[in-house]
Amino acid sequence: MAQILVCDDEANLRELLCLALEENGHRTRGAANGAEALRLLEQSPWDLLITDLRLPDISGLDLLRRAKELAPERPALLMTAFASASTAVTAMKEGAFDYLEKPFEMEELHLAVARALEQGALRRENDLLRQAVGEREAGEVIVGVSPTMRRVLELARRAARTDASVLITGESGTGKELVARFIHGCSGRARGPFVAVNCAAVPEGLIESELFGHARGAFTGAVSHRPGLFVEADHGTLFLDEIGETPLGLQAKLLRVVQERLIRPVGGVGERAVDVRLLAATNRDLMEETGAGRFREDLLYRLNVVNLRLPPLRERREDIPLLAARFLEQHARKYGLAIPGFSPEVMDCLQRHGYPGNVRELSNLVEGAVALTVEGRVEMDALPEGMRCGVTRKEVPESTFRLPEGGLDLEAHLAALEASAMDQALEACQGSKTRAAELLGMSFRTFRYRLGKLVGRN
Ligand SMILES: Nc1ncnc2c1ncn2[C@@H]1O[C@H](COP(=O)(O)OP(=O)(O)OP(=O)(O)O)[C@@H](O)[C@H]1O
Ligand SMILES: [Mg+2]
Structure with missing residues (x-):
């Protein structure tokens, strides 16, 4: 609205x-x-x-x-x-x-x-981005300390130096659009326009004229001449988002533009040259789409000169604390709140969550938590209920423990039980600490810490 x-x-x-x-x-x-x-x-x-x-x-x-x-x-x-x-x-x-x-x-x-409105939102976002970048390098806007993200950013930087088309793939919410903007921002075209079009959102009948423009009277409703997004992006970058949703007919036309950099407006005569760098993104597997005949192979190769695959957040959990901190700061500022951080339990939960919605989901989670935090740190009760118990609760087997008549050293007994449970879990998971931690319903960090303590004790 x-x-x-x-x-x-x-x-x-x-x-x-x-x-x-x-x-x-x-x-x-x-x-x-x-x-x-x-x-x-x-x-x-x-x-x-x-x-x-x-x-x-x-x-x-x-x-x-x-x-x-x-x-x-x-x-x-x-x-x-x-x-x-x-x-x-x-x-x-x-x-x-x-x-x-x-x-x-x-x-x-x-x-x-x-x-x-979309353009307005984009400009505001760009302004924010520019402010955020300030004297810092554009790369800092994208949080990524994990080796996989660092590699992606390094490749993005390298690709930015050229005019090569880049296909950015990854699940929804992994930051494809952010990376596209990053490439544009690091490129020689940074001062030119960055125009994004969501190929899935424009009705099929209109997309051609959206991209290539139309002459006045080209079809009912074409009451004025429209230059189209390729022209709008001249000397800049055109970001074809959700490229996997493009109908086959349009794919053929796109292929021609990609090859020749000439566009022909709908209903218009003549062609015009455009100087546009193309970036495309999709969360579909385009190889699979190609195999199924839904995506043109030749277009795929043209767009996929460089491929950047954004890993899902669950495969780069190292990025979670920094991202969470960034979102906390952002959302707290937006709501005018001073929130110093997360409680360790909350951070633990955040680190263990599965994130089917990736970074966007983390951002939304943090925003919700910020909104529910009145003062002090973000505590467990600010997280959605499903997250609070779903992750940590494991079935507890009925205890067969009987207290010996002479009593026992409970601390030592618990330590022995813990050591045995961890041993068994490690064995069951062929030594994978991550999976063993999951099996015992604890975070990797907690597991590692306790293991260290146990080993130290022995
Ligand atoms: N590495 C990151 N650092 C900071 N913010 C990020 C990062 N990755 C994603 N975000 C933020 O997460 C949100 C989703 O990112 P983006 O829109 O780029 O994802 P997407 O892959 O294009 O998703 P979709 O496929 O749903 O369109 C945005 O608000 C973006 O700013
Ligand atoms: Mg997107």
């Missing part, structure tokens, strides 16, 4: 737009002229401004300029009854993300709004 300000002097249209946007889950306010819009813009934060070009007091372009001064990262859409190429260019320069030629279909409005 976003907060959208709609500025148009025509009351009927203004209300219609507000209504349509609200039906789509957004919150809106209407303004009848530039002065009112400016007042509202100054009063509260808006995610998006939609304005008509012709306003009774100032011009829509002036409004765009002022709005941009107030919040440079906020996207804006311009509506106009007669879009000339020069107005469109000026509008883009003044910060409009896109323009809509009146009359337009509501579907077109929704698409433009969704794209503009």
Whole structure:
């Protein structure tokens, strides 16, 4: 849901737009002229401004300029009854993300709004990233101390120096998009645009025109000329996210662009050259998809010049404490809370969890825990219930223990029991401490610590 300000002097249209946007889950306010819009813009934060070009007091372009001064990262859409190429260019320069030629279909409005909001979110994220990077190297934004992640980052850095296409694979939430941005940021194109498109999210009928643009009147609803994302990413990087979901027909067209770097807008005449570096990501196994005839092999080879495989979080548990600390700091700052850290039990739980949702899941877990922590460290009761018991509780066998009449040295007895249990677990797991620890329901660290103590004692 976003907060959208709609500025148009025509009351009927203004209300219609507000209504349509609200039906789509957004919150809106209407303004009848530039002065009112400016007042509202100054009063509260808006995610998006939609304005008509012709306003009774100032011009829509002036409004765009002022709005941009107030919040440079906020996207804006311009509506106009007669879009000339020069107005469109000026509008883009003044910060409009896109323009809509009146009359337009509501579907077109929704698409433009969704794209503009996505762009806004991206810009904010980029700004944060840039701030975070500051004088530090871009690499520090990505947390990764495990050998596998270090290797991935090293390869990413190397690939960034070239224009080679990179295919980033990995389960959902492993950081594919983050790595794509990282490559762009470390590359010679860093000052150029980074344009991301989620191939799975754009309806099949629209994706071609999204990517390659369309000429005016190319199809019903194509009320204005659209340059397309390849053009938008010119001299920068285009990130084709969820590439595995691309329909076969489009794959053939993509292959041509990848080979020749020439695009042909839908319904347009002629081609134009684009200078775009391609990055793609997928959580599917594209070799398997190729075998099943769902993905073109030739396209796979073109995109997969360099392959970066992001390991699932459960295979790089060393990264968990640092990631958790990073997310704690981030989310605590967001909520204005001062939380010093996690209790050892919580950290233990975090380290042992399976993370089917990978880094994103860890981030969400920490965010939830932060939200439930009133003061002090994050304690066990801030973790979801399933996590609290599911991981640690193991079935306890009924005890056959009988206290000898003369009593016993309980400490020594427990130590012997512990040593025997650990021995047996190690034997059962062919010496793997990780698995032995799991078998005994304890963390690897605890297991290692206790083993050390036992060995020291003997
Ligand atoms: N190594 C990391 N360091 C810091 N943050 C990370 C790291 N990896 C992932 N994240 C964060 O986790 C979240 C998920 O990452 P991202 O969106 O890049 O994953 P993805 O692989 O593209 O997932 P999906 O397949 O679901 O699209 C993001 O908020 C990202 O910032
Ligand atoms: Mg992603």
